[in-house]
Amino acid sequence: MSVAIPLRFLTALAAAFLIAAPAAAQKFEPQVGQAGKDVIWVPTPDDIVDRMLTMAQVTANDFVVDLGSGDGKIAIAAAQKFGARALGIEYNPDMVKLSQANAQAAGVAGKATFRHADIFATDFTQATVITMYLLPGLNMKLRPQILAMRPGTRVASHSFSMEDWEADETSTLDGRRAYFWVVPANVSGGWTLEVGAQRIELSFDQTFQKINGTVTLGPLQAGLREAKLRGFNISFAFVDSAQVRREFTGRVIGAKMEGSWRGDGGTEGRWSATKK
Known part of the structure; x- marks a missing residue:
């Protein structure tokens, strides 16, 4: 048995298919492992x-x-x-x-x-x-x-x-x-530390966020203790010529540093430093 289908119906059906087919073809589904410019795509869990x-x-x-x-x-x-x-x-x-x-x-x-x-x-x-x-x-x-x-x-x-x-x-x-x-600040090199009327020379060696350094106390170059750098936050300590341990904390702002210090016995104050 055969069924007669009007020509106009077939024409409309074909047109609908032609419209729908590109839309289906344009639907993008990413595939794990698909190639990119520099990497293949694997989603992060x-x-x-x-x-x-x-x-x-x-x-x-x-x-x-x-x-x-x-x-x-x-x-x-x-x-x-x-x-x-x-x-x-x-x-x-x-x-x-x-x-x-x-x-x-x-x-x-x-x-x-x-x-x-x-x-x-x-x-x-x-x-x-x-x-x-x-x-x-x-x-x-x-x-x-x-x-x-x-x-x-x-x-x-x-x-x-x-x-x-x-x-x-x-x-x-x-x-x-x-x-x-x-990302660490760049503190490598020489700095002039000012504590009140005192001017003290500092020097830092730096490998990424890891730092160490020295402080010049007259003819002596003493090592800095517990020198730490996290982003723009810096801290270090040293024992001065009067046998007083001073602990410094502060922020690095380009070629300057500033912060506060605390010494043995509760002494404290502000400090700043300028890069040479």
Whole structure:
């Protein structure tokens, strides 16, 4: 038995198919392991995303930049759970569109935005927090730019370190690692310390966030004790010629430092230092 189908119905059906087919073809579904510009795409697990943002102590006052943002989950989590403003930088335009749709679905499209760009050709120096899941070689290529950022900038990386720049914290969860650093101020070299009417010469040696140094006390060069640098915060101590231990804490502001000191017996005061 045959059934006669009107020609106009067949024409309409064909037109509908032609309209629907491109739409279906345009639907983008990312595949784990798909090739990108410099890496293959593997999403960061949700629990590692949470730890990365937690170890960076992200708050609503932060601007988080995710380098190589993929499907956008880190930037979206920063906005949704931590209230931060976030930007994802991603080279694949399809992933950018997917991220924007994901942010819209999560209700944070106004706080988590995405840019189609090359991370090596984009200025991200306004970030207070950097996140990334890249390969070791890419981390090392980015390292000089990250170290030149504002002291105190926090950096979190999934899986891969930055070689001899030792992490300030390493967290492990189900065999996966997250690394955390704070960008240190540059204090290497000579400084003139002023404590009241006294002018004392200091010198620091620095390897990333690790510092040691000396203080000149007349003909003597004494070692600094417990010298520590975290971002722009610095502390150190020394025993002066009167056998008084003085402990200094303060902030590094470019070529200047300032803070407070406390000595044995409860003496205390303010101090400043200028780089030579």
